[in-house]
Amino acid sequence: MPATMQDREWAARAASGDQDAFRAIYREHVRPVYWIAHGILGSASDAEDVVQETFVVAWRKLPGFELLGDSLLPWLATICRFQAANRLRRVRRDRANTTDAMDETLPATVSVEDQVITASLADLIMAEVDRLDEIDREIFRLCAVDGYAYEAAAAELGVSHAVVRNRLSRVRSRLRGAVKEVRDA
Template sequence: MSERSEDQELAARAATGDESAFRLLYRAHVRPVYWIAHSILNSAVDAEDVTQETFVTAWRKLPDLQLAGESILPWLATICRFQSANRLRQKRRDQLHTTDAADETLADTVNVEDQVITAALADRIAKEIGTLSALDQDIFRLCASEGYAYEAAAAELGVSHAVVRNRLSRVRTRMRGAVEEVRDA
């Protein structure tokens, strides 16, 4: 019998209604999902809304999920892209009803090439996070995903403020490098 990944275990538990398992999936993947939405929508407010809609949809659809790989992130990225496309269409409809001139900054459709890049970006970010030490993953999760201040993360992890600040700086540099690799490809 093959060993299941943590995402697979958490998804299976969440599919049965285990809210704590779903909360762990959320914490592990909220930032990559947010950045996917932000890259499509170019709006922090819309990206936050779409991120929440993505996880609400995921919660409803988990019982039917047949997880192909070890990570749930590609599935979440697909949901996020659909939610983002829906948001763009809704903004376009709203705009047509509220103004005479269309805003040229809103795309009529979501570019397929952008969707492929976004999926590749999500995969690359997930892989890069997987290569981090346990402490760096915890620091990234607390500060980048859960919004902890450096001091709060340091207290939670039992390390100094400087350790959190320095390690998070290195992690962010690695993540920027990973993003650049995908964008340059």
């Protein structure tokens, strides 16, 4: 059963208090949530804290949550972005209230323009992914989104390591080309 199909079952069981189901959700989505947090915060330790906060919030909210799609990842990503924004505000406030010099590596604000550009690129990438054939979409999901190694993805899909490596390389080239076209335009 594909992981996204399992999300619905796991969410229902976790909402009823099943800790094993919640552990499965955590294992399935911790990597992409971490990279979202790291991309916003730029700090591994802050990203790890935000990941933990994200899953604590998810655990609390699951009993009243209704999964509309097949995957919990968009919901978890939203929680993660809110937690990361809260962390940025807290860090800036704490640093402003100390006598130490302000860390200039933290952005003063979260740029709406950058968020729009990032969202547009994400939409473009998802549209390109949707145009891929089924095996390429699954390889992309397993390796690029879920963080599977080539060998693990090959075992999951019943294909060879070389098939996963070669197809993922072509998919990444295609996505880079689409992004480059948009940036050049």
